[in-house]
Structure formats: C-alpha cells, structure tokens
Amino acid sequence: MSEQLGFFAASSPEPEGLRYAAEFVSLDTERELIARVAALPLQPFQFGQYEGKRRVASFGFRYDYGLRRLQDADPIPHWLSPIIGQVEAFGGPPTHIAQVLCTEYDTGVGIGWHRDKPHFGRVFGLSLGSACKFRFRRPAGEKWQRFTLDAAPRSLYMMSGPSREAWEHSIPAVEQPRYSITFRTMAEPKR
Template sequence: MKKGAGLSEQLALMPNLSGQPPGLQYAPEFISPATEQELVRRVAALPLQPFQFGQYEGKRRVAWFGFQYDYTLRRLQDADPIPEWLSPIIGQVEAFGGPDIRIGQVLCTEYEEGVGIGWHRDKPHFDKVFGLSLGSACKFRFRRAAGVKWQRFTLDAQPRSLYMMTDASRQVWEHSIPAVAALRYSITFRTMVGRRS
C-alpha cells in the first residue's frame, strides 16, 4: 500500500464482509512481501518474553513499546520507547486510520505453532486497535452475546494484512485466535484513550 494514499482509496481495497462487526475494517496486502520479511526479522530479534497475565504465563511471547498493561497492578506502566524501525509502518497505519490518528502503544507478538489467544477485549486504556499479520494466516474470531446465544464472525487474517477495530468491534465484541497452524508474528498498534487519537 502506498504511504499517504487517500482514505477512500484505501477503503476501496477492503472486501465487503457479510455479518462483520460494526467498526471492523480489513485491508489485505497492506505491506509488501519484502517489508513483511524485514518486519519478521526485526520482531524475531527482539528480547521477546512470555506473556504475563498476573501470576499466569502465556505461551505466546511478546515485547511492549510505549506502554505495557500490568495485570497484577491493573494499570498501565511505561515501556521501552517505540523503536525507530517501526516508524515507517506506523506512518502507514496512521494514514490508514484517518485524520488525527496517533499510535501510542505497540505490541509485538510471536505465536509458535499450536499457540493462540483466548476470548478478550483490549483494555479500556486503549482506543482504536490495528493488527498487522506476519508469517502465516490465522482465524481472527469475534463473538458477542445475543440473548442466550452468541453472534459470531470469523475473519481470515492473511499474512501482510491489516485489520482495524473501532466502535462496536472494539467495545462490544470479544475476539480470539485459535491455535495457529504455523509460526506467526503480529504487530498490534493502539491509540490511547484521553489522548489525541
């Protein structure tokens, strides 16, 4: 995707997904294969640590930048500054998100084969959420309560694609990723509540 491309041009790249949660947008082939390879190399070289959920340790490995949510203290903590090598892709993500989007937090994640993430919503400290898929595809599942049942939707997130969650897809629907079939990396970009977003 060209840096600085107009929002209408970018939206035209998105397929019309039947039944998708309001506020969910998806852009396939958001980056080139060469950019993907470089980002995978960069993320794999980070000092990734097992995800800490209070006293529990997740199987996926992560590196936080800008801010980190501490599940024991239940609040945000400062994290390492966002690396300069992420600046070009952050510029593309901000352009995709529209005017006044400012990324304040980045999470790099490694999912080994057989690793996923359970049902959740991102913490309320964060506003808009963008996710860039690298290395392999995944089933990005959504659900929300509908009476005594669940309304569900699955997005096939392909390598090099970007999703954006705003509005109901971010605030109402939960999301999860079942165990991946092959090594996958993701970079999650978030704007911050109460700040220019």
C-alpha cells in the same frame, strides 16, 4: 454444504467498526519485520500469575496485570516509524499510535477470548508469517453472535466502535509460526 455455509455467513454480519486491508505491506517488508520482531527480547506473556505461551515485547506502554494499570514501556523503536505512518494514514486523522505490541505465536499457540484494555482506543493488527482465523463474538440473547475474519499474511485490521467495545476476539491455535504487530491509540477521555 457450501449453501449452508453461505446461509450462516449471511446471518453473522461483519462487526461494525471493523476494517480490513489485504496486502497492507509487501513481501519484502514482511520478511524484514519478522526478522526485527524475532530479534527482540521477547518474553512470555504475563497475565497476573499466569504465563501465556505467546512471546511479546511492548513499547510505549504495557499493561501490568498485577497492578491493573498501564506502565511506561521502552520507547517505540525507530524501525517501526514507516509502518506506523502507514497505519496512521489507514486510520485517518487524528490517528496517533501510542502503544505497540509485538507478538510471536509458535505452532499450536493462540489467544483466548478478550477485549483490549479500555485505556486504549482503536486497535490495529498487522498479521505476519502465516494466516490466522481472527474470531469475534458478542452475546445475542442466550447464544453468541459470531464472525470470523480470515487474516492473511501482510494484512491489517482495525477495530473501532462496536467491534472494539462490544465484541470479544480470539485467535485459535495457529498451524504455522505467526507474528503480529498490534498498534494502539489511547482512549479518548470520558466526558
């Protein structure tokens, strides 16, 4: 059986532009961040007239699905500054984080297939509390090419280039409560 799984893994290479760092933050930092996110005035995710099961708080900007545009949001909290510095260093020059989304996933909650809005550039995600399967897919003829990243607690991923623009991503229902902090740059103006 493991030989078959190895065969399938080899046929689905990692999406170009996807980077991953395990143990990006310490266990103590993870605990502190979870406490900070849990203390935020999290609201159910609004997708137009629909309400998602995950709870979120946006900073810097938020996307309004009713108006189909970015809106200003509360300023990014100062307690995120040290982590933003680490994320920007991971992204390299000239990474500048302009938007942050804090998310709480209760047991049994996930997120469906999507791409982040084109207003944003590179996307960084910090996984907290429990692991998740971070799934990718893109059309390949009449089928889908797929890739799954096992995002461990305290890890960071970065999506840029094709992993951000050509691939969709999703998270199946989590088995334990999970938190994430998503950091986004703004998209470069089209020339």
